[in-house]
Amino acid sequence: MKKGRKSQPSCPRCRELERDLAREREARRALERKVTELEAVIRELKARLGMNSRNSSKPPSSDPPGTPPPKKKPGSGRRRGGQPGHPGTQRELLPTSDVDHVVPHLPKRCEHCDAKLPDQPSPEDPPPIRHQVYDLPEKLYEVTEHQAHACTCPECGKVTREELPAEVAGSCFGPRLVSFLAFMTGACHVSRRNVQEITTDVLGVPIALGTVSNLEAEVSEALAAPYAEAAKEVQDARAKNVDETGFKKENRRCWLWVAGTAAVAVFCVHARRSRDGLVALLGETVKGILTSDRFSVYSKLLNECRQICWAHLKRDFKKLVDRGGKGAEVGQQGLDIVEAVFYRWKAFKGGFVTREVLQALLAPYRRKLRECLEAGLELGDKKAATFCENLLSLERALWTFMLEEGVEPTNNHAERLLRSGVLWRKISLGTQSERGCRYVERVLTTVQTLRLQRRPVYAFLAEAVEARRTGAVAPSLLPA
Numbered sequence: 001m002k003k004g005r006k007s008q009p010s011c012p013r014c015r016e017l018e019r020d021l022a023r024e025r026e027a028r029r030a031l032e033r034k035v036t037e038l039e040a041v042i043r044e045l046k047a048r049l050g051m052n053s054r055n056s057s058k059p060p061s062s063d064p065p066g067t068p069p070p071k072k073k074p075g076s077g078r079r080r081g082g083q084p085g086h087p088g089t090q091r092e093l094l095p096t097s098d099v100d101h102v103v104p105h106l107p108k109r110c111e112h113c114d115a116k117l118p119d120q121p122s123p124e125d126p127p128p129i130r131h132q133v134y135d136l137p138e139k140l141y142e143v144t145e146h147q148a149h150a151c152t153c154p155e156c157g158k159v160t161r162e163e164l165p166a167e168v169a170g171s172c173f174g175p176r177l178v179s180f181l182a183f184m185t186g187a188c189h190v191s192r193r194n195v196q197e198i199t200t201d202v203l204g205v206p207i208a209l210g211t212v213s214n215l216e217a218e219v220s221e222a223l224a225a226p227y228a229e230a231a232k233e234v235q236d237a238r239a240k241n242v243d244e245t246g247f248k249k250e251n252r253r254c255w256l257w258v259a260g261t262a263a264v265a266v267f268c269v270h271a272r273r274s275r276d277g278l279v280a281l282l283g284e285t286v287k288g289i290l291t292s293d294r295f296s297v298y299s300k301l302l303n304e305c306r307q308i309c310w311a312h313l314k315r316d317f318k319k320l321v322d323r324g325g326k327g328a329e330v331g332q333q334g335l336d337i338v339e340a341v342f343y344r345w346k347a348f349k350g351g352f353v354t355r356e357v358l359q360a361l362l363a364p365y366r367r368k369l370r371e372c373l374e375a376g377l378e379l380g381d382k383k384a385a386t387f388c389e390n391l392l393s394l395e396r397a398l399w400t401f402m403l404e405e406g407v408e409p410t411n412n413h414a415e416r417l418l419r420s421g422v423l424w425r426k427i428s429l430g431t432q433s434e435r436g437c438r439y440v441e442r443v444l445t446t447v448q449t450l451r452l453q454r455r456p457v458y459a460f461l462a463e464a465v466e467a468r469r470t471g472a473v474a475p476s477l478l479p480a
Contacts, residue, residue: 186443248430327384
């Protein structure tokens with residue numbers, strides 16, 4: 001026998017026991033691997049069951065029973081309502097010349113000696129106490145009849161009939177009424193059937209449901225030029241927020257995109273949640289800095305041209321904490337960093353620190369976040385490691401807000417703009433045609449842009465419809 005070589009048992013029984021022991025060892029290793037796999041599956045299922053609006057992009061309405069309520073902010077200690085020093089608002093009295101009816105109330109007898117008083121006040125009397133009451137008239141519409149007359153020529157006897165003006169002959173409804181219908185559907189989220197009921201029952205104007213849709217198409221055409229102008233403004237903007245949400249067209253899933261600056265918002269309905277949708281919204285070449293989530297469509301952009309939403313990061317870190325395991329520590333460190341960043345950004349927005357001071361205050365947290373993510377790569381938690389690796393590749397895009405003017409650390413602006421589209425989807429279940437998609441894009445763009453600029457929506461719609469009918473230049477959505 002060679003030196004160093006392990007001898008094999010010569011007894012057949014011993015060899016059989018040795019083989020049984022090897023099989024048991026292999027079976028035990030297989031069971032351990034299976035238990036490890038099942039534990040990972042259980043952690044993943046628990047993480048999915050634990051998903052809610054605070055650790056994912058799910059809306060609060062989808063939170064399952066038993067979801068812990070959000071933390072209540074500590075009270076300020078102040079009473080409800082206007083605070084001391086608040087200027088308050090009061091309805092100003094209209095000039096008497098703008099009042100439709102004046103009803104005088106004069107005393108008949110003197111409250112001192114019971115003598116009869118004059119029927120009219122004298123110039124020496126004190127001015128009256130004015131009180132104005134707003135109400136709707138019994139008839140809320142006016143009907144204008146246009147008559148195209150014919151005249152017989154006294155020379156040749158030929159009858160010549162005048163034609164109705166094009167802006168009159170094209171519709172039975174005036175621009176203000178058409179704009180009112182569009183205002184209800186586009187700004188107030190009233191369904192078309194309810195618009196028909198309001199128009200018929202409250203205004204007293206009979207209208208068919210199909211006519212409401214046809215008048216929306218006219219409004220859409222009137223808003224085509226302002227929409228194109230607003231889209232160009234947003235595409236060329238130095239900084240903008242972008243987001244998207246699901247929508248419906250002919251009961252098929254599509255996507256409603258939005259891009260917004262501080263003063264202009266543009267919506268776009270597109271079939272894809274892909275680069276094609278982003279191109280339809282912002283053009284083939286994306287200009288400026290985009291604030292968004294980490295959706296893969298935006299990954300083609302340079303990190304210097306992006307700002308990753310920190311509100312989404314907060315939910316992602318919370319998800320790591322709720323998921324437990326080795327990634328929970330990374331999640332908790334991330335949450336602490338997020339809170340510190342938001343606190344210092346609030347001080348900057350409040351004017352308490354300058355941008356240079358903000359950069360100095362955030363520099364340590366930038367290092368802490370990088371160290372935290374690098375440590376997360378070594379934990380052995382695959383999901384946490386993938387998340388950390390993804391953030392490290394986007395590290396420059398996390399901090400654009402502290403370097404560039406006009407860039408916010410969150411995408412809340414785009415999400416707030418998108419709420420109107422979500423309400424539209426819930427009420428009308430989307431659209432049924434390309435024409436309907438164009439109306440949604442243009443009227444949402446008009447309404448949200450005017451609200452950002454604190455301009456009246458109804459007056460703009462009426463001006464746009466009037467301009468289309470008369471061939472005048474459409475009003476502009478751009479700020480003055």
